Every structure is written in structure tokens, then in C-alpha cells.
Amino acid sequence: MAGGELRREFTLWSAFAFAFAFISPIVALYGIFSLAITTAGPSFWWNFFLVFGGQFLVALVFAELVSRWPLEGSVYQWSRRLVGPRYGWFAGWAYAWTLVIAMVTVCLGAAGFVANIAGRNGAGAGTLVTIAVVILALGTVANLIGRRVLKILMTASIVAEIIGSVGLGLWLLVFHREQSFSVLFDGAGSGPSAGQAVTTAPFLLAMAFVGFSFVGFESAGNIAEEVREPHRNLPRAVLASLTLVAAVVLVASLGIILAIPDLGAATSGSDADPVYSTLVHQLGVGMTTPIEVLFVIGFLASFLALQTAASRVVWAYARDRALPGHRHLARLSEGQRLPVTAIVVTSLVGLVILLCSTVATDVYASMISFSAGGFYVAFLFPVLGSLWARRRGTWRPGVWTLGRWALPIGIAAAVWTVFQFLNIAWPRALAEQRWMDFSFWIVLGVLLVVGAVLVPRRPGTGPDEVSPPLPADEPAPPAGQA
Numbered sequence: 001m002a003g004g005e006l007r008r009e010f011t012l013w014s015a016f017a018f019a020f021a022f023i024s025p026i027v028a029l030y031g032i033f034s035l036a037i038t039t040a041g042p043s044f045w046w047n048f049f050l051v052f053g054g055q056f057l058v059a060l061v062f063a064e065l066v067s068r069w070p071l072e073g074s075v076y077q078w079s080r081r082l083v084g085p086r087y088g089w090f091a092g093w094a095y096a097w098t099l100v101i102a103m104v105t106v107c108l109g110a111a112g113f114v115a116n117i118a119g120r121n122g123a124g125a126g127t128l129v130t131i132a133v134v135i136l137a138l139g140t141v142a143n144l145i146g147r148r149v150l151k152i153l154m155t156a157s158i159v160a161e162i163i164g165s166v167g168l169g170l171w172l173l174v175f176h177r178e179q180s181f182s183v184l185f186d187g188a189g190s191g192p193s194a195g196q197a198v199t200t201a202p203f204l205l206a207m208a209f210v211g212f213s214f215v216g217f218e219s220a221g222n223i224a225e226e227v228r229e230p231h232r233n234l235p236r237a238v239l240a241s242l243t244l245v246a247a248v249v250l251v252a253s254l255g256i257i258l259a260i261p262d263l264g265a266a267t268s269g270s271d272a273d274p275v276y277s278t279l280v281h282q283l284g285v286g287m288t289t290p291i292e293v294l295f296v297i298g299f300l301a302s303f304l305a306l307q308t309a310a311s312r313v314v315w316a317y318a319r320d321r322a323l324p325g326h327r328h329l330a331r332l333s334e335g336q337r338l339p340v341t342a343i344v345v346t347s348l349v350g351l352v353i354l355l356c357s358t359v360a361t362d363v364y365a366s367m368i369s370f371s372a373g374g375f376y377v378a379f380l381f382p383v384l385g386s387l388w389a390r391r392r393g394t395w396r397p398g399v400w401t402l403g404r405w406a407l408p409i410g411i412a413a414a415v416w417t418v419f420q421f422l423n424i425a426w427p428r429a430l431a432e433q434r435w436m437d438f439s440f441w442i443v444l445g446v447l448l449v450v451g452a453v454l455v456p457r458r459p460g461t462g463p464d465e466v467s468p469p470l471p472a473d474e475p476a477p478p479a480g481q482a
Helices: 012-023 025-030 033-068 075-082 085-117 125-145 147-175 181-185 201-214 217-226 230-259 263-268 274-283 285-319 340-359 363-392 403-425 434-454
Strands: none
Touching: 012 025, 012 147, 012 217, 012 230, 012 285, 025 085, 025 147, 025 201, 025 230, 025 285, 033 075, 033 181, 033 201, 033 217, 033 230, 033 263, 033 274, 033 363, 033 403, 075 085, 075 217, 075 285, 075 363, 085 125, 085 285, 085 340, 085 363, 085 434, 125 147, 125 285, 125 340, 147 230, 147 285, 181 230, 201 230, 201 363, 201 403, 217 230, 217 285, 230 274, 263 274, 274 285, 285 340, 363 403, 363 434, 403 434
């Protein structure tokens, strides 16, 4: 084992595929579909437009930041350089935990489809957790093998998305439409959305779930030091991945919604898995199984991207000597130059979270909410930090810049992020166990307390900072912003 620099083996395509797989239209849609449709009926579909619009503002801000600082760790690195070391430390702390929890959430989501393929539709929580543990273990092994495996699986994910999302959505729209387009404007069935307009509380709750669909575009920045010409390629990867995911999700979700044979059962929750039942009804079991295999590929690729991103954030912290055990966490393997210890640690933490998930009901919905809310908390740090740096006059753009539009876009991105964070974190009465409705704030409070104990007195500053050199053609930072 040895320290040193990471290897730049990723191209623009690799960075795009990584961010695309991280968001994953399959995960973005099928991970939240049943939650959203039982909350707001088919009208939840319009949330994809609204959330994409808000997130694209944030993506524009991040494209500027990753061009200015193409460094491993994205949110952590940007926040630290915009405002200061302690501010950046807490940004990365929130971000790293969100990545690990999202990683576990994706494992649980994949477990449901694996159970269906194995003929265990409607499997219990214990079975799903067991499958999720196996997925976690196999995914970790794949991540430890090297970047080539990661690149192959990312490309396979895009193929799976094209067939399993775009192709399926268009096929259902053309040949298996059961509902009229008018159902998109009203609640439906006998569920909580019955007869309600798209501006009501159920619609806002569905927006909270949809918030999970459009996060991860910033993940290209987590592998910045492994990408060639990062200050030029990464902004394009950030914006292109988010845009393509939105287009795929809109088509696929429309096809599924309009092909549901029993909309009342789907919106009332009596059909616990409307995607599976719709595919079986319209295509038969024989065709549904290979499609679900494509879904599993999408979930697995998303897991690998999430674990990679989480391990790189941990490694970036350790390089700055900002975490306990930093000497071990900052080491890179010989040959592949991978942060093996950081990868293993994220896997072990994920395993603990998976095992703890068996103690409460409604845990999947709570993990979706926390993952989405955690991303918005983490995003607030660099978004607000960018505005602060502009106010102080210390901001200087990189190669990719918004120019005179940077300030209004930054303000709009901040307003959107605050709104969506509050919408996600609001403790609505949803869970069987009332304390679960406050689970986001409970977990956030625990992490804040633990973070306050662990934060170094001078995180990532002076002799404790081991920042890497920027690429040779990267603009030099201004004084005080290194």
C-alpha cells in the first residue's frame, strides 16, 4: 500500500456515464414510483418537470465550481475553498453520510427486483435485507477490482437504461395505454390523492420523493482527479447527465402511468408494486423477468457509483488529515491506485445501517426521504458558499463560467434548495411509528453532534493540508483561495 496521486483513467464519456449511473433513471423512477403515486396519484408526474428545473439551476452553479476546482470530493472541496476549512468539513460530513445512506437505499431497492426475479414477489423485510447485504458485498468486490470494471458497468448501465426505461416507456405508450392523458391532471383512485388538484399537500409530498430522482449530477466531481482535462470535461458531464436522466424519466414514467390497468389499486396502495403488476399484466411474466434484470443492472451501477463517490469523499478528507485514522484511509493501492481502505469502510458502515434498518417499519420511505433531504443539505453549503464568495469579491471563475448570469442563477438555486429541503424534511404524519416522521431531524441531529466532536481544530489547513496540484492547463487560483 502507498500514498500519492490517483490515476487519470476516466474520459469525458466515463465521467458522464458515472454521473448518469449515479442518478440512474431506473433508480430515479422505479425507486420512488409506488411512494409517489400512492401519495399524489398520476399527477405526481408533473413534479419531474419542477424538480428538474430547480436542480438544473444547482447544476449550473456546480458546473462553475467543478471547473474552478476539479478536485476529488466535490461538495467538500468546493465548500472548503469558498468559505473556509470548518465550513467545508461540515459540508463534506453531511455529504459523505448522505452518500452512504443513499447507497444502502439503492441496495434495498435493488433487492425488491431481485426477489421478484427469484419468484419471491412481496418478500418480507428480512429477505430483502439479506439480498441487500449480498448486493453490498458483491458491489464492494467489483469496486475493489479496479476502474475498468467500473467503466464497463457504467456503460452497461446506460444500455440497460435505454432498453429498460426509454424503450419500455415508448412501447407501453404506443401499444399498451390503458388510461387517458387527463389522469395526469387529477388525483385518482381511492387513495389520499383522490380528487385533489396538483397544488395540494399530497403533490408537495410527492415532490419530496421525486427530489431523490435528480441528485447525483455533482458526483462527476467526486472523481475529478481521475478524469482527463477535468476543468473542461466535468462541467459538461454534470449538465448532460442531469438533462438526459430527466428526459428518460419523463418518457418512462409516462408510459408506466398510462399503462396501469387498475389505477385505483395503484393509488390506494392495495397494489404494493404497481410497476411489477403493470409489466406482468401488459407483457406477461416471460417478458417481465428480463426487464427486471435490466432494472437490477441499473440499481447495481447506481450502487457502484454511490460507493465510489462516498469512498472518494472519505479519501479526500483523509488526505487533508481531517478524519481519525487518516493515515490508513488516505492510502492508495499499488498499481490501480485505488483508495481500498476507504471503499471497505463505506461498505462496513453501509452494512451496519442495513442491519439497523430491520428495527422499524416504513424504513425504505424514511431512507428515501433522508437521502433526498441529505443531498439538499449538502448542496446548500456550496450554493450558499458561492454567493458568499461573490459578495466578498474573492470569487474567480475557471474555464467554464456563467458570466453575468452567475449571481441571479446562484440566488435562484439557493431559494430552490432551501424550499425543497424544507419540503422533504417537514415531519408529516406518515409512518406507523410516529417517531419515524421525525427520523430525518433525529439522524441530522446525531450527525451534527458527532461531527462537532470529530471536527479537527484546524481541519485541512496549514501543515495538515495536502492539496493536489491542479492540471497543467488549469488557471491558477487567486491569493488566499488555493
